[in-house]
Amino acid sequence: MLHLRLITPADLTDTVVRLIENTVGTAHLVVLPGTARNPVGDVVLCDVAREAGDELLTALRRLDLDRTGSIAVENIDLSLSRRADKAEEEAPGEGADAVLWEGLADATHEESTLSVTYVSFITLATMIAACGVVLDNAVLIVGAMAVGPEFGPLAGLSTALVQRHPRLALRSLTALLVGFAVAMAVTVGFSLFMDAIDLFHRAQLDGERPNTAFVYAPDAFSFIVAVLAGIAGTLSLTSAKSGALVGVAISVTTVPAAANAAVALAYGDTGQTVGSIDQLLLNLLGIVLAGTLTLLAQKWLWARQRARTAGLSGLRARPEGD
Known part of the structure; x- marks a missing residue:
């Protein structure tokens, strides 16, 4: 209620x-x-x-x-x-x-606004992920995924596309692009600093990384997982079951890919930089596509439900003999 x-x-x-x-x-x-x-x-x-x-x-x-x-x-x-x-x-x-469309638009408006808090969270998440990819530490990668706030503007973009709100779409896209750009730029500086104090090493980035090599090697599963996570995240928002968002956050390779791109860029490794950016873009595309299609499906199904209910109500209200 x-x-x-x-x-x-x-x-x-x-x-x-x-x-x-x-x-x-x-x-x-x-x-x-x-x-x-x-x-x-x-x-x-x-x-x-x-x-x-x-x-x-x-x-x-x-x-x-x-x-x-x-x-x-x-x-x-x-x-x-x-x-x-x-x-x-x-x-x-x-x-x-x-689906409470007014509530969804309001929630995504708040989550997709480019603010100091949003930029701080995505930057900190990317820096944590940078430590994870260099150390090949899966725990740090999962932690960075949970900290990252990028699903907010992704959901805002999907909502804007379905509801045809150009301002919300622009706001969400701005938060997404500027947030990742700032986070990656700061992480490049962070990587150079960590290298200067002998905590990051080029050999760690180039060596065997069985736990984190996937962040710069996109494949079909990258897109499939992103689509599934986008569906789950959208359903979580529309049904007010926000607990599922944590699982969505640690299912997609957005922040870790951005972090790996930043570290690789700091060391001049163009191969890993390009692979990581491809991974990032593939995940972002999958989430937005899945979120948009999920909202469209919900809108269509709910319209059918309401039409069916209205038809049944009309039949009940019709006098006998008509």
Whole structure:
């Protein structure tokens, strides 16, 4: 269930209340007239089944409530109410399959913004991965994958392509390209510094690396794993099961490939640099492609579910003898 807190202008409150009452899957409607001060208006509270949430939010935005008032949405972890149970039963489909497009756009907007924190995380992850590739240490590679925040802008780019949001697409692409460029540039300097203090050696990069050689040797499995991880990550975001994102992060060779490219560039090894960049681009392409196709499939399936439910509701409502 989702909890909605709305601030509505007084002349719009009755329209909003009727909209909520006519939306299948809503419960616990509360109206507090004249209680809002900034902006001035009435406060309307209600709960809605997740599978009915996107339809209600879209209708509220058509009323320009996001501009004239306020729409706040929270996830309800526990609701002990027969009316809530009934609302979820009445709503079409399953909550886990429903996509809150407004929530997805908002989440990916935050995760795909080029900020100091984002650049810091991706840079630190790349530096950790640099230590991993030089030492051929799989633990450091996995740790760097978990620290890397690059799935945020990748998901933002997929969402922007499906929802046709050019600004979100540009913001996500900027965060992705600038983030990796800065991280790799800093890691080149970091590698030269580590070499200067005799902690990194060219021989380590050129030697046998059974645990990390895959980062500069892309193959068909690189793309296949990236596609599978992109599907899993997208489903994790749309179903609010964020725990799966950690598994997605350590499944793809993005940060380690960027790190290996930076270290190889510091030592002038063009072969490993090119191979690592190919690995990086292949993984990024696979994730974006998978994420976009997954969102399109979810959108199509959910539209079919809603159309089927509307058809069944129409049949039930038709008088006998028609």
